Amino acid sequence: MEQAKPQDKVEVLLQLAVNNRSQTPHDTLRYGEQALELLEKYPHRDNEILILSNMGWSYMIVGDYDKGVVLAERAVELAEGGGDDKALIVPLNIAGLLYWRQGRYEEALQFYYRALDVIKGSDDLKGQAATLNNIGLIHIEQGSSPKAFDYFNQAKELFEKAGKRHAMTTAMNNIAGIHSAQSNYSQALEVQLEVLRVREELGDEPGIAEMLLNIGITYDLIGDYEKAHDYFSRAIRYFEPLGDSRAIAQTLNATGLAYFHQKEHEKAAWHYEKALSYAKSTSDRLVEAGVLLSLAQLHLALEEVAPAQSYLDQALELTEELGLRQSEAQARYHQAEIYLLQGLYEEALREVLQSIQISEETKNKAEESKSYELLSRIYQAREQYQLALQAFRKHKAINDQVFSEETRDKLLQAQSLFEAEKRNKQIEILERDKALQKTKIEQQRFERNVWIASLLFTLIVILLLYSRFSQRKVNKALSNHLGIQRSLMQAIAHEFRAPLAKVQLAADMLEESDDVNDKKLFSTIHKGTSQLDSLLKEIIELLKMESLKELEPVEPTLLDDLIHDQVLAYQPLYPEKSIKLLSSGGEQQFELPQKHFTWILSNLLSNAAHYSLSQVEIHYSSSHSVLKVSVDDDGIGIPKNDRDKVFEPFVRLDPSRTRSTGGTGLGLAIVQRLAHLYNAKVSISDSPLGGSRFTLQWPLK
The missing domain is CATH 1.10.287 (Helix Hairpins)
Structure with a gap:
């Protein structure tokens, strides 16, 4: 820079701006401002177009889309005034990308189609393929997989024809994304592994890391969590030396999601928190918003309302500020869930209706279906059963529609592939005819x-x-x-x-x-x-x-009397042990199916008395919608990995427990099946007494 002449310094600044626009976008903006000052003294239209375009890109990376659009459109106007169509290609593509990031898809497509018209008249196969790829990405956002699939295939063919193998893998990766979105995971993996192989041949470490992350996500969707974690770990090992904090944050977030699916909530929380730390160290607030939503979802699953609300407030602020409509729909959905847990039905109704409206606008059928299902639960909590039924039918109708569209999309994609092959064959025939006069x-x-x-x-x-x-x-x-x-x-x-x-x-x-x-x-x-x-x-x-096809009718039941009867029945059978009710509601009544509820309680008490050392304790509590009954014992407890097994018929975890001491092995199986009939839940945890705690959560409505 020091040795360059003043009029040549623009070229140096331009190269620095291009090299830094993604990793250190603030440097690009600084170099760009310096270059624009020099261009006022030494005008050069093409350099100014490229400087403005790259500055627009950098503003997109830092999340300031409005400034980015202004600079990109200035670059477009300059290129139009120069009469050089080729100079339009870069600013048109960047303007399209900026509008796309804001969710303004139709405006983005207008810029991309203009770029495609310009570039088709040139021999720039790489530029044409890149534009086709961008158009395909927008059709994905609009929910038109067949169109996107066709554009990606065209882009792949042009990249391959131009000898741009790395760019070709980008289009292939997008094709794999469509397969994955339609649950064609075997096809997605086949394409992704081929992309990984090519990028390994090219020695492209950032590209390798990206594919390791994508393959891990596919294995997570399949449910093969061991392989998912293996690929995520390999991706992190590639990203860390590259210093790509944004990619590390995305990988940690994906790892946390896999642990969330495994219900290993502590590990999920650790990875999400670490992902949030990396996301905040970058300038890409889109990643930060995604991690915040993940954390909110995790704490909601644990029914930890306060931290869930805290993360959700931050996510909502970011999504509204950045104009991330699909992320806002997710945030509104989670807010409605929180209000439902708190019994604030009017507020929950308002939020879920906003989620539905945004999902309809962005054509996100999956989020719309999920929101209607939540709307049905809210109406049910408000005892508006007719509206609840209508909302659930809407949820089911959207699911059926999505299934039909996916089936149609797969057929259209098959036809698209066949048409592409047919087109290639026809071109080969025409070329052969021209040479051989067939x-x-x-x-x-x-x-x-x-x-x-x-x-x-x-x-x-x-x-x-x-x-x-x-x-x-x-x-x-x-x-x-x-x-x-x-x-x-x-x-x-x-x-x-x-x-x-x-x-x-x-x-x-x-x-x-x-x-x-x-x-x-x-x-x-x-x-x-x-x-x-x-x-x-x-x-x-x-x-x-x-x-059983019909449930037992409910009737007013004094729960204290019912539990005391069971204690009196079991105490003589275990005179050396203490069996007692700790919490008492006195004359409090609950609407319960007495015979079936007694059956469940009897089996839980029998199980606890069998395997306790000296004491069994029962206590209960209730809210407006749930009755919770816990049975504790001071036995040896049940390992976490075996807790689901005890509900299977004839299962005895301890080999020393014969039928003479361990019962038939059907008691807990009966408990779970009977609870399921009434939409109740039975769970196992560690007891304060040192043994096991069986908790029955019985819905009161």
Whole structure:
């Protein structure tokens, strides 16, 4: 810079601006201002256009879209005044990108289509492909996957033809994104792994890191969390030496989301907090808004309203400031959830309706469907059941529409691929005809075969998609039904074997014995038949409940009396143990199905008494919508990894627990199935007494 002549310093400043526009955008703005001052003394139209365009890009990176648009449009006006169409390409694309980031898709498309018209008249295949790729991205935002798929394929072909392999992988990555959005994860992974291979061949470390992150996200969507975490860790190892804080924040946020899906909330929180720290160190506030929404969602799942509201307030401020309409719809949805938890139904209704309105404007069907489902729950809480039903039907209708659109999109994409292949073949034929002078008859025969193949291909795809859609529903229903029957019958056969064998052995021995009054053999027979009788009763009750179609009517119930009756029933069976009710509501009444509720409570008490060392405690509390009953024991407890298993029929976690000490293994299975019938929840946690706590959350409405 020091050695350059004043009129040449603009070139140096321009190169510095281009090199720094993404990683250190503030440097680009500083270099740009210096260059503009020099350009007033030494005018150069093309350099000024490029300086303004790159400054517009940098303002986009720092989130100041209004300033960016002003500079980009100034660059467009300069290029138009110069009469050089090629000079229009860069500012038109950057102006389109700025409008796109603001969610102003139609205005963005106008700039991109203008750029495409200009560039088609040139031999700039790379520029044409880049513009096609940008148009495809906007069609993705507008929910038009088939159009986007076609533009991405065109971009890929042009990049490949121009020999730009790295740029070609960008278009391929976008194609993979469409496959992933439509749940075609195997196809998405196939494309992503191919992109990763090419970028590894090119030695493109930032590109490799980006693909490792995207592949990890795909594995998270599949549910293969082990592979997802492996790819996220590899991505971080690439991003850290590059110093890309924005990408590190995105990767940590994705890692936290995977742990959230695994319900490992502490790990998710740690990664989200670290992601937020990195996001705040960058100038891209879009990433920060995304992490804040993730944190709000996590604390909502834990029903921690205060921290959820704090993160949500920050996210809402950013989304409104940056004009991120889709993120605002998510934020409004979470705000409605918070108000619903707090019982503020009017406020919840207002927020969810705003979420629906924004989702409709941005054509985000998934968010719109989710919001209608929440609207149904809000109306149900307000006891407006007709409106709740209407909202739920709307939610279901949108889901059906999305499924139909995805099916149609897949078909159109298949047709698009076929048409692209057909177009390539036709070009090859024309070129061959020009060189070899082939006859028209050969051309007609080829085109006729292509048309027939296209028709057959389309018909086959339609039949396959329809067959898959119809068969999936039937298979799922049959599989669930047969699975329940098979597991139950196998378990019954296995559990009958032990007591029957005891009875048979004792009977055989008794038959051969001379002493008819052999008390020991009679005792064995009596014990075995008692076990078999108990097991049969439990199985019959379980089968009755599996086939239960109508719920028991509710009636006013004094919960204290009901629990005291159960304590009195079980205390004599365990005289060495203390069984007591800690909290008492006195004469407080609840609307409960007495027989089924007593059945659940009895099984929970029986289980706690069996496996406690010396004491069992029961306490309960209630809100306007939920009754919570907890049963604590001072036993050895249940490991976290085994807590879901105890609700399976005939499961005993401790090998030392035989049927004589551990019951039939059906009590907790009955508890969970019966609770499920009434939309109640049963959960297991650590007890203050040192053993296990079983908590029943019973809906009062």
